[in-house]
Amino acid sequence: MTRSSSTVARSSCAARCRRSRSMTPCAGSIWETAMLELNNIDVHYGATQVLWDVSMRVGAGEIVSVMGPNGSGKSTVLKAAMGLKKATRGAVILDGEDLQGKSATLRPKRGMSIVLERRRLFPRMSVRENIQLGAFTRTHAEAARTMDWVLDILPDLQAHLNATAGKLSGGQQQMVAIARGLMADPRVLLMDEPFLGLSPIMVRTVSDIMRTINEKGVAILFNEQNAKLSFALSHRGYLLESGRVVLSGSGEEMLDHPEVKRVYLGQKTEGAA
Numbered sequence: 001m002t003r004s005s006s007t008v009a010r011s012s013c014a015a016r017c018r019r020s021r022s023m024t025p026c027a028g029s030i031w032e033t034a035m036l037e038l039n040n041i042d043v044h045y046g047a048t049q050v051l052w053d054v055s056m057r058v059g060a061g062e063i064v065s066v067m068g069p070n071g072s073g074k075s076t077v078l079k080a081a082m083g084l085k086k087a088t089r090g091a092v093i094l095d096g097e098d099l100q101g102k103s104a105t106l107r108p109k110r111g112m113s114i115v116l117e118r119r120r121l122f123p124r125m126s127v128r129e130n131i132q133l134g135a136f137t138r139t140h141a142e143a144a145r146t147m148d149w150v151l152d153i154l155p156d157l158q159a160h161l162n163a164t165a166g167k168l169s170g171g172q173q174q175m176v177a178i179a180r181g182l183m184a185d186p187r188v189l190l191m192d193e194p195f196l197g198l199s200p201i202m203v204r205t206v207s208d209i210m211r212t213i214n215e216k217g218v219a220i221l222f223n224e225q226n227a228k229l230s231f232a233l234s235h236r237g238y239l240l241e242s243g244r245v246v247l248s249g250s251g252e253e254m255l256d257h258p259e260v261k262r263v264y265l266g267q268k269t270e271g272a273a
């Protein structure tokens with residue numbers, strides 16, 4: 001299959017997914033009332049372009065995944081959304097406000113925060129100190145209130161607040177990283193490879209935590225290269241290949257797409273040799 005024929009087929013599928021959105025509970029009005037929008041984003045590292053014309057939407061209350069193979073640009077999408085990597089073209093819109101070109105520190109103030117890939121904790125600091133770093137834009141009183149809310153979502157952290165972060169297991173460290181992201185009291189939480197390096201049990205635990213966070217009214221945009229995990233957890237998903245969005249739809253539609261099944265789920269599909 002050639003790239004061009006594949007792209008045409010996939011683009012029409014993406015359009016069909018959008019047109020048929022009322023068939024799925026997650027889309028419809030949510031699509032129309034996008035909270036976070038990436039519009040036609042290009043990103044370069046030096047002279048090398050890694051994202052081309054990437055457009056994505058995250059509606060209030062949605063879990064949205066970005067799936068794709070190694071090096072397809074998933075992390076760069078999240079970094080561009082968070083302002084950690086400047087897009088060379090396009091716009092990042094949060095609740096109608098164009099954040100493109102504005103400082104990354106404005107995002108938490110506007111209700112967006114990120115859980116970085118590989119946790120990025122300060123290993124010699126305590127769990128409490130690591131978590132509190134996420135509240136750097138907030139008052140002491142606000143941070144204290146949010147800490148209670150965070151510990152309600154992640155009660156297992158309570159017993160480890162005074163422990164040295166670097167001594168925790170990978171799964172516990174991921175909880176700390178999530179807690180730190182939540183301390184900004186975000187309305188949209190970006191999660192860069194939240195399952196990286198976790199055991200299957202911890203993957204289930206972190207998936208459940210993501211659902212709980214979402215049920216509390218926080219929209220989530222996350223990336224993951226396992227198709228099943230990505231699309232089973234998300235209301236909607238995007239497939240990114242070589243820096244381009246090649247397919248989008250509801251989680252169910254993505255899991256049911258013949259190409260996702262064949263290439264990313266290793267399933268034989270009708271007509272396949």
Ligand SMILES: Nc1ncnc2c1ncn2[C@@H]1O[C@H](COP(=O)(O)OP(=O)(O)OP(=O)(O)O)[C@@H](O)[C@H]1O
Binds near residue numbers: 225
């Ligand atoms: N700091 C950087 N400098 C130069 N190139 C980079 C940098 N970061 C990423 N890249 C390149 O940009 C492309 C996209 O990388 P990115 O990390 O966004 O992909 P990814 O889909 O998240 O990959 P992975 O699943 O392996 O984390 C890759 O070709 C990568 O080598």
